[in-house]
Amino acid sequence: MAITLFNSNENSNTNENPSLSLHELGWKPFFQQQLTLDEWEDAVPARVIGLHRSIIVVQTEDKRLTLPVLPDMTGITVGDWLLVNHDDHFCRLLERQSLFARKAAGSKVNSQSIAANVDTVFIVSSLNSDFNLNRLERFLALANEAGAEPVVVLTKADLCADPQDYIRQVQAIDSMLMVEAVNALDASSVNALASWCTTGKTVAFLGSSGVGKSTLVNTLLNKAEQVTGTIREDDSKGRHTTTARSLHPMPSGSLLLDTPGMRELQLADCEQGVEETFADISRLARSCQFSDCQHSGEPGCAIASALELGQLDTRRLNNYRKLMREQALNSATLAQKRARDKSLSRLYRSVQGESRRRKKG
Numbered sequence: 001m002a003i004t005l006f007n008s009n010e011n012s013n014t015n016e017n018p019s020l021s022l023h024e025l026g027w028k029p030f031f032q033q034q035l036t037l038d039e040w041e042d043a044v045p046a047r048v049i050g051l052h053r054s055i056i057v058v059q060t061e062d063k064r065l066t067l068p069v070l071p072d073m074t075g076i077t078v079g080d081w082l083l084v085n086h087d088d089h090f091c092r093l094l095e096r097q098s099l100f101a102r103k104a105a106g107s108k109v110n111s112q113s114i115a116a117n118v119d120t121v122f123i124v125s126s127l128n129s130d131f132n133l134n135r136l137e138r139f140l141a142l143a144n145e146a147g148a149e150p151v152v153v154l155t156k157a158d159l160c161a162d163p164q165d166y167i168r169q170v171q172a173i174d175s176m177l178m179v180e181a182v183n184a185l186d187a188s189s190v191n192a193l194a195s196w197c198t199t200g201k202t203v204a205f206l207g208s209s210g211v212g213k214s215t216l217v218n219t220l221l222n223k224a225e226q227v228t229g230t231i232r233e234d235d236s237k238g239r240h241t242t243t244a245r246s247l248h249p250m251p252s253g254s255l256l257l258d259t260p261g262m263r264e265l266q267l268a269d270c271e272q273g274v275e276e277t278f279a280d281i282s283r284l285a286r287s288c289q290f291s292d293c294q295h296s297g298e299p300g301c302a303i304a305s306a307l308e309l310g311q312l313d314t315r316r317l318n319n320y321r322k323l324m325r326e327q328a329l330n331s332a333t334l335a336q337k338r339a340r341d342k343s344l345s346r347l348y349r350s351v352q353g354e355s356r357r358r359k360k361g
């Protein structure tokens with residue numbers, strides 16, 4: 001996804017941008033209740049709106065600040081709420097209401113935060129040969145794992161003979177799921193998303209390449225043309241280009257969280273997200289006669305009878321099994337890698353210790 005930034009120079013601790021109220025920045029009782037009375041006196045809430053290699057750009061109720069990234073600030077990501085004291089120094093990170101994270105293998109960082117405090121994630125799929133229920137379920141599992149409300153947006157409705165048929169297919173996944181079919185190029189059609197894009201709501205987009213995410217965003221931003229997502233940024237070391245990872249206010253009052261990391265999200269350590277996405281199957285499994293039922297021909301299998309009665313789709317059951325296997329496999333690979341890194345560093349330490357002892361001796 002490539003969109004235009006509001007302000008390419010984010011490196012000035014000035015009051016150059018219009019002030020936004022805390023509510024407009026996405027502040028809610030969930031964050032408010034985390035503050036002590038002392039903290040209210042000594043600090044102000046600040047939302048992370050931009051993230052670059054060595055600086056974090058935050059917006060308080062009355063100013064924009066750039067903070068240097070200090071060691072105790074690692075893991076902070078765009079969308080986070082921080083407390084900043086009256087000298088503009090970082091105090092602490094507030095607990096997140098939702099978090100998209102990439103489970104990265106490695107000895108130091110096991111999980112990389114990608115986007116925090118997203119209220120609604122639009123899962124975008126186009127109404128053409130790209131339409132794929134299995135893929136939608138995969139994105140739903142990611143949204144559920146993150147704790148963000150998913151809304152399915154079916155684009156290219158103008159090119160589709162029967163969008164209603166696709167809407168029905170998506171609703172068959174989960175009757176409570178919100179689904180909208182739109183022409184992403186047409187503002188009046190995209191207006192169907194207005195109720196999720198109200199003041200102070202943070203929204204993000206997930207979906208494969210070419211499904212119309214940038215088009216949707218540009219329509220929401222009232223932009224006629226699209227500009228690429230890299231920005232020029234001034235910092236103390238001079239001018240250089242970085243990848244945008246930012247939160248942008250939109251004309252509707254909502255905040256668009258746009259970060260390239262959303263593309264690389266994988267199903268790993270995601271069991272809860274998958275279970276939530278397939279809650280109907282977990283529910284059925286609980287009423288199988290045997291508590292360890294494998295649903296492969298055992299007597300009294302509730303899943304087998306739901307399949308027989310047409311209450312459960314074979315496709316959906318297969319995809320559930322596939323995504324469970326996939327997330328377990330990815331998690332196992334991560335665990336192995338972590339264990340390997342750990343034992344390697346133990347080995348290095350013991351070798352170092354040994355050679356030191358030899359030198360001494």
Ligand SMILES: Nc1nc2c(ncn2[C@@H]2O[C@H](COP(=O)(O)OP(=O)(O)OP(=O)(O)O)[C@@H](O)[C@H]2O)c(=O)[nH]1
Nearest residue numbers: 001155156182183184185209210211212213214215
């Ligand atoms: N007719 C029609 N064309 C659309 C619609 N949505 C997107 N398109 C076209 O589909 C193409 C791809 O759209 P993009 O918005 O670039 O897709 P994207 O999801 O941002 O793709 P990436 O940047 O690769 O992730 C563009 O040519 C759009 O003009 C729609 O609702 N109707």
Ligand SMILES: [Zn+2]
Nearest residue numbers: 288293295301
């Ligand atoms: Zn069973």
